[in-house]
Each structure stands twice: as structure tokens, then as C-alpha cells.
Amino acid sequence: MYAEERQQAMAQLVADRGRLSVTALAETFEVTTETVRRDLSALERMGLVRRVHGGAIPAHTLAAIESGLLERDQANVAQKDRIAQAALDLLPAPGSVVLFDAGTTTARLASLLPRDHQLIVLTHSVPIAARLATVPHIELHLLPGRVRTTTQAAVGADTVAALELVRADVAFVGTNGITVGHGLSTPDHDEAATKRAMVAAARQVVVLADAAKVGQEALVRFASLEDVDLLVTDDAIDPEHAVGLKDHDVEVVIA
The missing domain is CATH 1.10.10.10 (Winged helix-like DNA-binding domain superfamily/Winged helix DNA-binding domain)
Structure with missing residues (x-):
């Protein structure tokens, strides 16, 4: 044949x-x-x-167009765990404001937050909010909006409007793809609008993405590489992709 x-x-x-x-x-x-x-x-x-x-x-x-939350949570589990652990070193000082984007890796980081580190946390992720709702040292703010079944995250005009009113020290952001040519992207327009507002609201943007997403492009761009300060990924990243990101002033942290 x-x-x-x-x-x-x-x-x-x-x-x-x-x-x-x-x-x-x-x-x-x-x-x-x-x-x-x-x-x-x-x-x-x-x-x-x-x-x-x-x-x-x-x-x-x-x-x-977009895999479900459960399917994505079961993919590259070990890598996501290492990325979340490495991202702990990037937490801002106690009392700071932190944005948590929806995603399986950001959710892992949220579950690892140290018990003696007080933070003001804003998120549009229902699973992340559920994990942090009873944590006494976290002042939790759940962003409004329509909750998408696929990602279990609030999106829409209300979510974007709420983000436009805040200023965070750090945003931990997930992505479906990241490339030099297309930046950070995701399949859904409403998700992209929310992520775009989250990036704009933060002084520092930290992207948590396993190496399988580096070099991939989804339908809608929500940020350029100039909007990103750091990428935390795993050691399977293609060296050429890592060099390309560093050439655009994105610090690459290998977990």
C-alpha cells in the first residue's frame, strides 16, 4: 500500500x-x-x-476543538506535577495578589500552596476555588461569569470586566499552545478573552505548560511572547523552541 x-x-x-x-x-x-x-x-x-x-x-x-478537563488532567501527569512544584519558587511575597488561570497544571500549583504563606487569590476556575475555599490563609475571590463545561471555568463579559478592575502581582496562566510566531493560544474565543484580561491585569505573567504544548498553535491568540515573563515547562522541550523563546526575552524554567 x-x-x-x-x-x-x-x-x-x-x-x-x-x-x-x-x-x-x-x-x-x-x-x-x-x-x-x-x-x-x-x-x-x-x-x-x-x-x-x-x-x-x-x-x-x-x-x-478542545479536549475535556478530565482527559487533559490525565495527560503528562508527572511533568505537570514537576512544573507545579517548580512554580512554588515563583510565588510572590506573603500578602500579595495572585491570579490563577483555569487548567490542570495551575490547579496542581494551587493544591501545593504552603500553609504559612498568606495570599489574596483570584480565580475563574471552579476546581481551583473549591480547593482553596477552606484554606484559612488564602483570601479567595471567585470571578463571575458563565461556567464552561469543558474547562469548568467562568468566562464572558462579566469575567473580563471584573479582571479589568484588579491589579495582581503575579498571574499563573495555562495555555493550549505557545510558539514564537503565534504567541499563546487557546481554541475558544471566550477563554481567550478571559486569559487576555488576566495577562493584562498582572505585573508578572508566569506560564505553566508541559513541553507537549510548546510548538503547538490553537485557534485564538490571547497573548504575545512580549506579554510573558517566564515559562515553566519540563525537560522534554525541544531545544530549538527553548532558544526561540529565550530570544524573545521569555525566561524558560525547566522543571
Whole structure:
């Protein structure tokens, strides 16, 4: 079977099944997983499939736009834990104002906050608010807005308006993708507007993103690299991507 024939059959199979893993496709077509990944990259460029963690889904499905919170929480767990641990060293002084963006890595950082470090925390994330609501040394402010099922985060005009009234010392921000050419991006326009307002409200912006997101681009840009002070990521980051970010004055911290 020629590569073009295999790719066409692969695209049809993904469309029929809804989601297939790289391993399953390799077994079905009797090729290596590296060949499957190359085929999926080619199919994604043609707009026929959308690559997700460990496999592919049809390009037209809602799941192709944005994976759910549970799925993302189960991806790159060890890396996210290390990133959250490293980010603890970036907490501002006690009494400072901190913004927590929604996300699985930012939520891990929130759960690690030291018990003797008083902070004023603002967040639009329902899971993060739930974790911090009973912590006595945290003055918690939950931002208003419509809560999206996918990310369990408040978004919309009310969220953006609330953020425009505050000034934070540090914002810990998540992202679906970060590149030199496109900056920081996310699939949803409302999420992007909220993240954009969060970045604008902070004196320092710290991005928490595992290396799988570096080099990826989503639909809507919410910040340029000039808006970012630090990126905390893991040691799987492509060295060329790390150099490109540093060339744009983004400090890269490897967890």
C-alpha cells in the first residue's frame, strides 16, 4: 500500500470510529508508530484529522476543538506535577495578589500552596476555588461569569470586566499552545478573552505548560511572547523552541 492510499484509509477509519490511538493505527496498517505519526501530521495539515494526545480524531468534531478537563488532567501527569512544584519558587511575597488561570497544571500549583504563606487569590476556575475555599490563609475571590463545561471555568463579559478592575502581582496562566510566531493560544474565543484580561491585569505573567504544548498553535491568540515573563515547562522541550523563546526575552524554567 502506497503512503497516499494508507493515509486516505487512515482518515476514513478515524472518521468512522471517532477516535483511534497511534498504537491501534499502527497495528491496523502494519506500520511503525513513527510512520503513523507522520501520516497523522500530513492528514492534519490537509484538515482531515486532528491530532490529540496519543492518537487522532475527526477534524470536524467538537472534541477536535478542545479536549475535556478530565482527559487533559490525565495527560503528562508527572511533568505537570514537576512544573507545579517548580512554580512554588515563583510565588510572590506573603500578602500579595495572585491570579490563577483555569487548567490542570495551575490547579496542581494551587493544591501545593504552603500553609504559612498568606495570599489574596483570584480565580475563574471552579476546581481551583473549591480547593482553596477552606484554606484559612488564602483570601479567595471567585470571578463571575458563565461556567464552561469543558474547562469548568467562568468566562464572558462579566469575567473580563471584573479582571479589568484588579491589579495582581503575579498571574499563573495555562495555555493550549505557545510558539514564537503565534504567541499563546487557546481554541475558544471566550477563554481567550478571559486569559487576555488576566495577562493584562498582572505585573508578572508566569506560564505553566508541559513541553507537549510548546510548538503547538490553537485557534485564538490571547497573548504575545512580549506579554510573558517566564515559562515553566519540563525537560522534554525541544531545544530549538527553548532558544526561540529565550530570544524573545521569555525566561524558560525547566522543571
